[in-house]
Amino acid sequence: MLVGMARTRTRDEILAVAAELFYRAGFKGTSLQDIAAEVGCSKATLLYHFDSKEAILAALLAPAARELAELDEQLAGLQGEAARAAAIDGFVDLVLRYRREAGLIYHGSLDVLLTPAFDGVQPMIENLCSAFAARSTDPGEQIAAEVLLAGICSVAIDRPDDVTLRSALIAVAKRALLTPRSKD
Amino acid sequence: MLVGMARTRTRDEILAVAAELFYRAGFKGTSLQDIAAEVGCSKATLLYHFDSKEAILAALLAPAARELAELDEQLAGLQGEAARAAAIDGFVDLVLRYRREAGLIYHGSLDVLLTPAFDGVQPMIENLCSAFAARSTDPGEQIAAEVLLAGICSVAIDRPDDVTLRSALIAVAKRALLTPRSKD
DNA sequence: GTCTATAACTAGATAGAC
DNA sequence: GTCTATCTAGTTATAGAC
Numbered sequence A, B: 001m002l003v004g005m006a007r008t009r010t011r012d013e014i015l016a017v018a019a020e021l022f023y024r025a026g027f028k029g030t031s032l033q034d035i036a037a038e039v040g041c042s043k044a045t046l047l048y049h050f051d052s053k054e055a056i057l058a059a060l061l062a063p064a065a066r067e068l069a070e071l072d073e074q075l076a077g078l079q080g081e082a083a084r085a086a087a088i089d090g091f092v093d094l095v096l097r098y099r100r101e102a103g104l105i106y107h108g109s110l111d112v113l114l115t116p117a118f119d120g121v122q123p124m125i126e127n128l129c130s131a132f133a134a135r136s137t138d139p140g141e142q143i144a145a146e147v148l149l150a151g152i153c154s155v156a157i158d159r160p161d162d163v164t165l166r167s168a169l170i171a172v173a174k175r176a177l178l179t180p181r182s183k184d
Numbered sequence C: 001g002t003c004t005a006t007a008a009c010t011a012g013a014t015a016g017a018c
Numbered sequence D: 001g002t003c004t005a006t007c008t009a010g011t012t013a014t015a016g017a018c
Helices: A009-025 A032-039 A043-049 A053-076 A080-097 A099-106 A110-114 A121-132 A139-155 A162-177 B009-025 B032-039 B043-049 B053-076 B080-097 B099-107 B110-114 B121-132 B139-155 B162-177
Strands: none
Touching (some): A009 A053, A009 A099, A053 A121, A080 A099, A080 A121, A080 A162, A099 A110, A139 B139, A162 B139, B032 B043, B080 B121, B099 B110, B139 B162
């Protein structure tokens, strides 16, 4: 088995190095030479494993995009506060599992969003935003949702402490979004 | 007067176009040719008005950095909740006045932060973060501060509605940060 | 103050040896 | 599967005419 699908260690290391460099310097700000130097191989080797520089980015983002799609599907059936609560928990988990990828989207330049691997990601983010806003059409709610969505993405990186970070992110999101209207 | 300091209209237009393109495509993702084409001049003209591409970025960010420094100084004398409240109001105002510049910092790649115009900006942001956290050393408070700081920057762009946006940003920040402990 | 032309360099990608 | 060498096109920046 695995014939024709064999994952070489080199290929995996290219992806790991590229993830780090794309995050730190941006996609356009990272050259194939930079990646090759860090991996310890030649540019030609990179292009043996991947069709192009963009293909490296696409392969890098694919798993995160796939899981985002799964979350999005789960949220599609939920309404109001149920959608919001599930979105917060699910998104924080997702971002903590794909920190560099999340950073690439929100911290990286917009060119990253134009890559083929990101076809259909923009609408998924909008759906997520809708869930964060508990399906409300109030501008204040929608702006709050965007602030939290972007803020969570930006902060999740360079913070090693997973347990504290996870609960703190969920806490601030719920404080900001779950307004105390239970007394109404 | 103004001899030797005359600001040409061309120079100003270069800055305006560069601000837009650097934000949309990133600093590394924007070439001098892109800027020249949009301005309607040659690359050489750009480099007559500015020493280098980096100098364009530096000139672009200077006013925002100067105002950030002013805000930072005002906050330096404040403690606790007073620092927090002043930081939220001041920062939202600042970001709304310098939308593209704020987007460049938080949405652009990290390389932007290494430009000479940004010497000393990182510590100012940390001070701002400290004020957002009401000088608390609690990790939860600090994480919340970072989330709001980054979220506000990310959201401020592409939203034309200033009045609604301003009050909504301040509202979500206060909801997330000013925890209802006034009853303690 | 703006231009054309070009220098000096780096980018992504290909060819072909091993 | 990895390499060196190379190609083409793009980059920043300079030189010098107007």
